Amino acid sequence: MRIPLFASLRESFRTKIFAIFALFIIVICCSFTSFFIWHESRSHTEKLLTEGKLLSKILVYNSRLAVFSENRTMLRDVVAGIMPQEHVLAVSIYAPDGRALIEEAKSGHDVLAHIDIRDRIGPAVRQRSTIYFPGEDRIELITPIISEAPARSAEALYFDETQPSQRQSVTGVARIVLDKGELNKRMTNLVAMGVALGTLFLLLGSISAFFIIKGVTTPLNKLMEGANALGRGELSKRIVVETRDELGRVAIAFNEMVDSLERRESEKQQLQEQLRLAQKLEAKEEWERTFDTVPDLVAILDKEFRIVRVNKTMAERLGCAKEAVVGRLCSALLRGAEALADCYPLCVGEVAYSAEVYEECLASHFWVTVSPLRKNDGGVTGFVYVARDITLRKAADEEKKMIQAKLVQTNKMTSIGLLVSGLAHDVNNPNGSIMLAAHLLAKSWKDIGPILDNYRDNEGDFVVGGHRYSHVRDTLPYHIAGIMENSRRIEGIINNLKDFVRKGKANLSLATDVNDVVSVSASILNSHIKRQTNHFKLELAEKLPSIKGNPQQLEQVVINLILNALQALPDKKRGVRVVTSADMVNGFVIIAVHDEGCGMSQEVRDRIFEPFFSTKIDRGGTGLGLAISNFIVKEHNGTLEFVSEPGKGTTALVKLPLEITGRECSTCPDELEKEETP
Amino acid sequence: MRTLFIAILCNALLFGGQVFAHDILVIQGMRVKPFDEALQGFASTCTAGSKKIVYTDTEGIDIIKTVREERPRLILAIGADALSRVKMIKDIPIVYLMVLNPQQIADGKNITGVSMNVPAVKYLAMMEKLPLRRKSIGVLYDPNHTGYLVRKAQQAAREEGLEIVVSEVRDSRDVPALLEKMENTVDLIWMVPDTSVVTPVIVEYLLMFSQQQRIPIVTFAGKYVDMGALFSLDIDNVDLGRQAGEMAREILDGTPVKELPPTDARKTVFKVNRNVAKKLGISLDEIGYASP
Structure with missing residues (x-):
């Protein structure tokens, strides 16, 4: 576990230097104190030894004659001169053979006992110099007493020079025992003083070192702060130069370096700015190229939907210069955008808004997306208007839909074909029977009528089938004729259906009077008309040119249209008006069936020619009438159109060309399809 | 051949004389300054050719044999040691120098010299x-x-x-x-x-x-005056040599040795320690001692 204070101190340069200094001072103190103590100890020992040697020399010198003559009285005098010396404990003099000539010791010091002096004399005699034996509390010095041997010849006595013959001889040995107690006491004092001085020096040294290091490291710290500031990017910061020494010069150099860095930084920023601008410019150019390359109509709008910028495509489509539209309202240029502008504010702040728009001025469909243009903080600064021309795609979609519808139609027709082929057979047989029965009935009435007239005349009027015979007699032929006519119609319908579903061919080249067709149809529907309205009116154009076609088929068309008109009437007060006319300019004969019915919704209008689509399924409608009618009209190269408004009635317009192209039309829907497709 | 003969002749003429030029053989007991001074004095009065042998320098030399080989006309023995070495020789005159008591060492008829004794x-x-x-x-x-x-x-x-x-x-x-x-x-x-x-x-x-x-x-010697004696009557080494030189010259000139008896030093050097005299209460001027 680390203590933070210590960790910070350990990482402090000042602490390290101080620790090194302190260590150095401790080492120096210890070394000097040890050396001082060692030196003093040695010096004192040396001094004691020197003193001892001096005393020994004096003793030897003074005792030479006494030793030579072994005069104990003289020896005692000599020894008495040495004994009073401070450190001298004992003095003794021996003959070379170890015989004691004199032994003197201070009272209380039993230093002479238990010593075999011969062991010590031997080395001293051999070395001819003082030798000493240091002990715990004393030093013993053994000095040989040397005398020069007498001259060999009397002549030699005259000369100053030492003759080789004059050899020295040891005449005795002097021994002095010195007290080390005083020395030890001094040494103790010395050690105490040394330690005290060392401690004092350590303290003073540490304090001095602290202040010196503080003085040295303060500029370093400033330098470090400066470096840190530089590291943080504070280039404006400078170090205050207080001295002219090395640190001061470092500070000046540092400041110059920071100046240089600041200059470089400034230059670098300028260069970066230039580079950034260049990049920006390049990016802008690239962006603009991209912007202009986009095939969609792109505009950048401000918050008020005013154009800030448009791309090349949009400018070209709008037929004006890019700059000319800047500042104008987007809705003023593109009508479709007006709606967007209205509804877009609801979505501001949300996601992009997209819608399909038809631009009348460009006569194209567009998929328009308006996206908010945001700043980095999310705030909306404007909008991006992107309009993609989907006209072609839409047309393709429409075509696709139509093809799909036709496929459905074809499928239905196939089903109808199968249905009709079965139905025709089942209907034709009973219908033939009805037709035959009606003929028989008509023939029978021709025969029965006079008989019954005769009976009435004879017997009076009578009741037949709940009605008076006089009434029945007038209406029955009509009923019989109606049966025959309707049977023929059924046969015709069935034939038409058979023609419709089979590859049968209808003769469309018959000269047909449209007015006749209308009249016949009205007459066929007479009873229906009377039931449905009181205001049925035929407005047949005079001198209407005939057309080439199939009257029966056309009758069926008109009947269908009149029936539909009648069924649309809510009551008898509303009327139906059938008008024929000729448009000689365009070469059409027009049959218009106006009703004052309820009208049709757009949805109904869209599906009106769909087989089996009926709004009157519940009232017995089959949904085949208009499908067949439309088919028949198209066979005649005409058109069947409806103009309707809900609640205001409907007008069905059949436009038939005055001349048929002359080609026999196939009843095959596939072929029809081919014919219709440009 | 003729060249070789001339060379040999020249060599004989030039160096032949020197072979027999050592009239005096000097035997010096030891190499000390007083002996050298004495020899110096000797050489100043007797210029005959000599050969010096320092006895202590030539350890083990057979002096007698050397003398026989050298065959000098005179032997100068400096110091008692030298005299005792050559005292056996009887046929060559021997002059001694720096000997204190020659009579005790040798007493031959061919021996004479100057002793160190001051009368x-x-x-x-x-x-x-x-x-x-x-x-x-x-x-x-x-x-x-x-x-x-x-x-x-x-x-x-x-x-x-x-x-x-x-x-x-x-x-x-x-x-x-x-x-x-x-x-x-x-x-x-x-x-x-x-x-x-x-x-x-x-x-x-x-x-x-x-x-x-x-x-x-x-x-008897000046060095003891320096140590504390009052005065000394020392010998003059050079003059001692000179005295012996004179004797040797006469011997070489033909004077028989017996006519030249051994003598003592004729010149003495007086040396006095004035400090010692003063301490002993002796006034040198009063007693008539001339200043050394």
């Missing part, structure tokens, strides 16, 4: 001038060594009216005791060149005794 009378003449209360002079000596000297001195003293109190030293260790006995009987101690007495320790003791007892010491 006792000269000493006594100087001593007489001192204020001697008891007219008694103490002498410590070993009869075996300096008996002959002391006897001569005693004889001379008596003639001068002085008494010489002698103490015979058998062992150096006895000197302090003997001196103590002399303490109150002598006015002066005459130090004679006796190896039993003149040892460094004894000399020191003597001089200390002289100072303590205020008894002046007269000595």
Whole structure:
């Protein structure tokens, strides 16, 4: 576990230097104190030894004659001169053979006992110099007493020079025992003083070192702060130069370096700015190229939907210069955008808004997306208007839909074909029977009528089938004729259906009077008309040119249209008006069936020619009438159109060309399809 | 061939004479300055060709054999050692130098020379001038060594009216005791060149005794005057050599050796220690000693 204070101190340069200094001072103190103590100890020992040697020399010198003559009285005098010396404990003099000539010791010091002096004399005699034996509390010095041997010849006595013959001889040995107690006491004092001085020096040294290091490291710290500031990017910061020494010069150099860095930084920023601008410019150019390359109509709008910028495509489509539209309202240029502008504010702040728009001025469909243009903080600064021309795609979609519808139609027709082929057979047989029965009935009435007239005349009027015979007699032929006519119609319908579903061919080249067709149809529907309205009116154009076609088929068309008109009437007060006319300019004969019915919704209008689509399924409608009618009209190269408004009635317009192209039309829907497709 | 013959002839003429040029063979006992000075003095008066052999430098040399080989006309022996080495030679004249007591060493008919001895009378003449209360002079000596000297001195003293109190030293260790006995009987101690007495320790003791007892010491060598003796009558080494040189020259000139008896040093050097004199209360001017 680390203590933070210590960790910070350990990482402090000042602490390290101080620790090194302190260590150095401790080492120096210890070394000097040890050396001082060692030196003093040695010096004192040396001094004691020197003193001892001096005393020994004096003793030897003074005792030479006494030793030579072994005069104990003289020896005692000599020894008495040495004994009073401070450190001298004992003095003794021996003959070379170890015989004691004199032994003197201070009272209380039993230093002479238990010593075999011969062991010590031997080395001293051999070395001819003082030798000493240091002990715990004393030093013993053994000095040989040397005398020069007498001259060999009397002549030699005259000369100053030492003759080789004059050899020295040891005449005795002097021994002095010195007290080390005083020395030890001094040494103790010395050690105490040394330690005290060392401690004092350590303290003073540490304090001095602290202040010196503080003085040295303060500029370093400033330098470090400066470096840190530089590291943080504070280039404006400078170090205050207080001295002219090395640190001061470092500070000046540092400041110059920071100046240089600041200059470089400034230059670098300028260069970066230039580079950034260049990049920006390049990016802008690239962006603009991209912007202009986009095939969609792109505009950048401000918050008020005013154009800030448009791309090349949009400018070209709008037929004006890019700059000319800047500042104008987007809705003023593109009508479709007006709606967007209205509804877009609801979505501001949300996601992009997209819608399909038809631009009348460009006569194209567009998929328009308006996206908010945001700043980095999310705030909306404007909008991006992107309009993609989907006209072609839409047309393709429409075509696709139509093809799909036709496929459905074809499928239905196939089903109808199968249905009709079965139905025709089942209907034709009973219908033939009805037709035959009606003929028989008509023939029978021709025969029965006079008989019954005769009976009435004879017997009076009578009741037949709940009605008076006089009434029945007038209406029955009509009923019989109606049966025959309707049977023929059924046969015709069935034939038409058979023609419709089979590859049968209808003769469309018959000269047909449209007015006749209308009249016949009205007459066929007479009873229906009377039931449905009181205001049925035929407005047949005079001198209407005939057309080439199939009257029966056309009758069926008109009947269908009149029936539909009648069924649309809510009551008898509303009327139906059938008008024929000729448009000689365009070469059409027009049959218009106006009703004052309820009208049709757009949805109904869209599906009106769909087989089996009926709004009157519940009232017995089959949904085949208009499908067949439309088919028949198209066979005649005409058109069947409806103009309707809900609640205001409907007008069905059949436009038939005055001349048929002359080609026999196939009843095959596939072929029809081919014919219709440009 | 002729060239070789001429070369040999020239060589014989040039170097042949030198082969026989050593008239004197110098045998020097040891290499010390006084001997060299004496030889210097000798050479100044006797210029005959010589060859020097320092005995101590040529350890083990057979002097007799060398002399036989060299065949000098004269042998100069410097020092007692040298004299004792050549004393066996009888057919060649031998002149000695720096010998204290030649008679004790050799006494041949072919031997003569100059001894180191200063005649006792000269000493006594100087001593007489001192204020001697008891007219008694103490002498410590070993009869075996300096008996002959002391006897001569005693004889001379008596003639001068002085008494010489002698103490015979058998062992150096006895000197302090003997001196103590002399303490109150002598006015002066005459130090004679006796190896039993003149040892460094004894000399020191003597001089200390002289100072303590205020008894002046007269000595034979100047070095003891420096140590504390009152005065000395020393020999002049060069003159000694010169004296011997004269003798040698005469011998070489044909004078028979027997006509040239051994002599003592003719010149002495007087040396006095004024400080010692002053401490002993002796006024040198009063007693008529000339300044050295």
